[in-house]
Every structure is written in structure tokens, then in C-alpha cells.
Amino acid sequence: MKAGFDPQKYIEEQTKYILERVNNFDKLYLEFGGKLIGDKHAKRVLPGFDEDAKIKILQKLKDQAEIIICVYAGDIERNKVRGDYGITYDMEVLRLLDDFRSYDLKVNSVVITRYNKQPATNVFINKLERRNIKVYKHMTIPGYPADVDTIVSENGYGINPYIPTTKPIVVVTAPGPNSGKLATCLNQLYHEYKLGRVAGYAKFETFPVWNLPLKHPVNIAYEAATIDLKDVNMIDNFHFEKYNEVAVNYNRDLEMFPVVKRIIERITGKSVYHSPTDMGVNRVACGIIDDEVVCEASKQEIIRRYFATACDFKKGLLDEDALNRMKVIMEELKLRQEDRRCVMPARDYAAKLKETCNDNETVSVMAFEMHDGKIITGRSSSTMDCSAAAILNAIKYLAGISDEIYLLSPLILNTIRDLKEKDLNSKISRLNVNEILIALSICAVTNPTAQLAYEKLSLLKGVQGHCTTILNKNDEQILRKLGIDITCDPFYPSENLYYV
Structure with missing residues (x-):
């Protein structure tokens, strides 16, 4: 397939953009969405994309960065499986640890989020600690995320331990979505300010691409890829109101932004971000060199996702709403299975x-x-x-x-x-x-x-x-x-x- 993306330009731009964010703080907690290694979705929708681009960016910053891996205790307990590798989330944490070490990247620790002494989670913690891997347990905070007064207090983030870090960039990643990356970053922010340090938060995003049109096939392919999470791309109204600039984000970030903004303001004492797009570090659009090629590749990815959704529905892994949503996406772009x-x-x-x-x-x-x-x-x-x-x-x-x-x-x-x-x-x-x-x-x-x-x-x-x-x-x-x-x-x- 003809290349539609320049991976080297993207890596250079993204690295530069991250370093600009770091300069504003003593320490930057950088939430990584998606896969750090082997991002096949990005490679398929952006022909020419380096599937290991994120890890290569981290390698360029390895003297300045360390990694925290989050995993939700509930995902361990119910043996949640990654569809791409066919392994459970706890095994994916072990795989990530091995992969990061092979790239000579420093892993600080593993954080168990929403921990409540679950039996299978305790076994996993023992397994990690007996291999000399630091493990921290973060409890469920009552009233999270709405009760900001409780969250930003000794009875909220204060009950969770502080994770000592030594590098100016702390990458927070996870085996999958809804693993508690954001909560871990904000928990660290709370403790850093209690210790008198100026810390910041940012989000390394790939999709949706904020400066591509809302209905661009690349962004629609993201919706198809997250059909089980019910993600829907939307115009970032906060960004438009502040900057009079159209930007694309997705529903979960937009819904959570007012709360996240209040939490950060309560911790830092000032307004740092005016929109969820402000929080993101995303230079994907600058790497697109042939939009026609990228659009066609994205449409093919949407058809692949349709088949995957139909099979998962047949297996009982998805509900009918997800399948119907995929059918709507296919019709929206006038795509057929036979394409x-x-x-x-x-x-x-x-x-x-x-x-x-x-x-x-x-x-x-x-x-x-x-x-x-x-x-x-x-x-x-x-x-x-x-x-x-x-x-x-x-x-x-x-x-x-x-x-x-x-x-x-x-x-x-x-x-x-x-x-x-x-x-x-x-x-x-x-x-x-x-x-x-x-x-x-x-x-x-x-x-x-x-x-x-x-x-x-x-x-x-x-x-x-x-x-x-x-x-x-x-x-x-x-x-x-x-x-x-x-x-x-x-x-x-x-x-x-x-x-x-």
C-alpha cells in the first residue's frame, strides 16, 4: 500500500511538543492512551505509521522519563482479556514490564487501582512483589469523581500512597482503557503539591485527531475501534468557546473535563487548561502526507471492525447496541462488507x-x-x-x-x-x-x-x-x-x- 504518513516527522514533532510541556513544570505526569508498543490500529489507518513510534519517542527521552503501569483490580478479578493478544490484563502487565526492560526504559512500579482486597488481585500482587517489582494500592475514593472536596483532601487522594519518582517525565500507562491512569496522575499531582513541587499533567493522544474534521475517516475509524466503550467523537465546545477554533475530542473526555479542571485547580490553585484538547499532546496530523491514501485505509479498517463486532456479538461478548452502532457507521460512509x-x-x-x-x-x-x-x-x-x-x-x-x-x-x-x-x-x-x-x-x-x-x-x-x-x-x-x-x-x- 502506498504510504500516506511520514513517521519520522511525527516522531520529531511529538517529541518536541512533549519537551515544551515539560519545560513548564518541575515534573510532568504524562498519561499514555493506546498502545506504547505495536499500535496496529494506527499502522492500518495511517499507512507508513511506525507501530512502535510511541516507544521510540520514549527511548529518545529515556534519560528524562520513567514509567508507572496501572491496572484496575476488577479487570484482574474477572480475567479481562485483550482481544489482540488473547491474554488477560494481569499477563499483559507482565508482558509490558518485559518489553519496557528490553527497550532499556525504567519502570518505577505497578499501581493496582480501585483495590479492595480482591483475592485474585492479591495473588497477582504477591507474584510481582516476589519478583522485586514495587506495587502500590490505590483505594476507591467515595464520591469520585463528583465530590471534589472529598477527592482533594486527606480523605481522598490523601489515603492513597505517594509514588516516589526521580525523573522529570513520568509516563503513566496501562494494559487497556478504564484502568485508572488519570486518577493515578491526579493522585500524584496532589502529593507533589503537598510536598511543595510544581507538577503538571498532560495526555499523549493518537486518536481522535483533534485537528482533523469530525467526520474524517481516521476519526470515524477510532469510533469503530472503541465501539465496546461507546466512545463518540464530538466537537470540543470548551476549546471553541475559549479559542474560537474547532477541535475534535470524544465524549468521555468532554464529560469529565469540568470535574478534572476543578480537581486540578483545587490542587494547583490556578487554571492550567481551558479544554480537554489543551490537555492533549497530539501531532498526528502533521505526519499525514497523502490524505486520500489515509482515508481509504481508514475505510478498510472500519469494514474490518464491522466484521470483528459482528463476530463478538455472535460470541456474546458485545450487546446488540454495539452491533447496531457499527451498522450506522458503515452506512454513514456508504461502506459495504463486499468493499x-x-x-x-x-x-x-x-x-x-x-x-x-x-x-x-x-x-x-x-x-x-x-x-x-x-x-x-x-x-x-x-x-x-x-x-x-x-x-x-x-x-x-x-x-x-x-x-x-x-x-x-x-x-x-x-x-x-x-x-x-x-x-x-x-x-x-x-x-x-x-x-x-x-x-x-x-x-x-x-x-x-x-x-x-x-x-x-x-x-x-x-x-x-x-x-x-x-x-x-x-x-x-x-x-x-x-x-x-x-x-x-x-x-x-x-x-x-x-x-x-
């Missing part, structure tokens, strides 16, 4: 196969749109699932290998199937993507043709894929790790509830 090029080839092939199958038999088909526009398909069979078949067909195509040539020895495939059926007592003998890739890597050692195909796996990054049935979590994660953007129709591959 995603890999959708109809998958459906057409599945319909053709269905004609020769039993009525009760479900046919799963995967279709890939390759970088040159070629459509490659794969179907489920007794040997392997459709994802595995499509992967093998795609790398054959990339390597220029004929369809008739086997990449994998039937002896190896049968041995793996026997292992699953007879020794591991699996009710599913069909091989999945992970098993096929392991078999391919083994065959590549002695088979030059398999080796040639194996070397093409890296070229699948950025390929678009669609499946006519809902994928299991393992296949979905493997495809994501390969860099394939995958969507599914909201139908289960069988009537089974567990063995799918």
Missing part, C-alpha cells in the same frame, strides 16, 4: 463447495488478497483447516511453486494426526495453522522446495484475509503474528460448543 476485496471470493468458493457437500456439513474457506491483488484461497478438509491450507497455497504462490507439488510429506502429516488422535486423545484430528507451520519448518530442513516456500512466510505481512466462519483463538493469533489482517463472517464452523 473488502477478499470477502466475496471466500464466500463464492464456499457456496460452490456447499453444492457438493451434505446439508449438515459446514464448509470453511479462507481467502487472501495478496500484495499484487491476486486472490488465494484455502478450504477446510479432513487433513487441515482452511487457515493452514490458505497459508500453504499463499507461500506456494509467492515461491512460484506449482499447486500440484506437496510441501509437506504425507508421512509427517499422518504422524502428527496419529499423535493428536491416539496419544493426546484429541477429538479434532484436523491440523491447525500452528501444527502445519511446525511441520513445514521440519520439512524445510531436508526438502529444498519446502525451504523455498518457508522463506516466503515473512512476505505475508500486510496480506488481507477473510474466512467464511469464525476462527478459533489459536489460528487467529497465529495469523496476526504473521501480520495478516484477518476478518470472519459471524458463523460458527460447526454445531459443537467446545470442539471447534
